[in-house]
Amino acid sequence: MSENTIISTNNLNLWYHEKRALESVSLKIPKNRVTSLIGPSGCGKSTLLRCFNRLNDLIDHVRITGEIRLDDKNIHAAGTDVVTLRKKVGMVFQKPNPFPKSVYENVAYGPRVHGVKDKGELDTIVEQSLRHAALWDEVKERLNDSALGLSGGQQQRLCIARTLAVEPEVILMDEPCSALDPIATAKIENLIDLLKQDYTVIIVTHNMQQAARVSDFTGFMYLGKLIECGKTVQIFEHPNEELTENYITGRFG
């Protein structure tokens, strides 16, 4: 990958207790591109994703060796502010998880935590974030309604808007469509395509067709190792590794 790199890992290893979940992963994530991670269940793709904003720090008995760099700075360096890191590297989870608050408050929550108090500024951030998440037109008349009253697809886009509100550089998505119907999935996929103009997106998905549709680059993981990473077209048309070939053609997994 000769593109500008925003995140890179070098010989990254991760253990949960004695179990090694990532093994010598060296990867470069290009800026303003969508990179998807595919692989069978338990291959370490979500674990790798959660390394990028140090979410694994919240789990007991996790040990990490190797290096992860964001904007060429080691994210494990002493003095790294994890809150700032997670502001830069936002995350959207498998199941939409809006706060039990209004649509407006969901989006305004992050900026408030980061010190934005001015109502006019918050209004602007909320509108822009909802527009960016392709949700504004659907919710602009019901900003004060509970977010829990939105459909599943709308809730997921609200979660994306919530992530966008703190102006991240990278958005991590862990199976963002697996709880959604095909129409809601299509909207999220369209949104991912738009988001890459301003953000870098890394998506974990079980759905290979989705990886093929939305991503510019694809990494295939197996048993904690990154087997192959390259342009999505190359991975799905003629992968270099037989293991990748066998997985994406359904011969195992």
Add this chain to the structure above:
Amino acid sequence: MAEKFHTELQNLRQDTLGMAHLGRDMLRSAVDALIRQDPTLAESVILRKGEIHDMEVNLEEHCYHLIALYQPMAKDMRFIACTLKVINASLRIGRYGKVIAKIVKEISDKPHIANLMSIPHMADLVIDMVDDAIAAYESDNLTLTEGFSARDDAVDALRHSIFREGITYMMEDPKNISRCTHYIMVARYLERCADHACKIAENVHYMETGERIEIK
């Protein structure tokens, strides 16, 4: 589900081989009919036109169904892409057989000029190429098509030689013009069949390796 899909792919390969052999047999029979001046055999080739067309439609539909239902990837996708090309090439080869068979019906009333020149030899070379291309598709064996570039050159050279020889006979006697024109056309059709064999070989190579090559 993956197992069902791969069984479907195997069935598709077998059915496509059936069509490829039909196209090849139409060409072989047409050339035999030409050599033996056998209008009955030629007529039997012409009658198979509908059969090969039906096969083309059914096999293409099978490919499209597999794409729509299973969204194939990597080698599976390349196999279906290659199969679509094999279907097309087989139809063209069969149709050239039919066209040659029609010529046979027109020129079986008088003996051949110069014993058909090099047409029988050229036909043998071309049909050998078609056989090897089909066998490569059947067995994923790329060694069968390794020498295709040189073999195609030999076929092209024969077509050129038949053309020049035909012109010579035409100049010798205008009564030969009609018959020699047919010979030149047959040589041209055979050369196109060799090109289709090359196309199959290129696509089998892509199917196997993911790399594009051009057989010149």
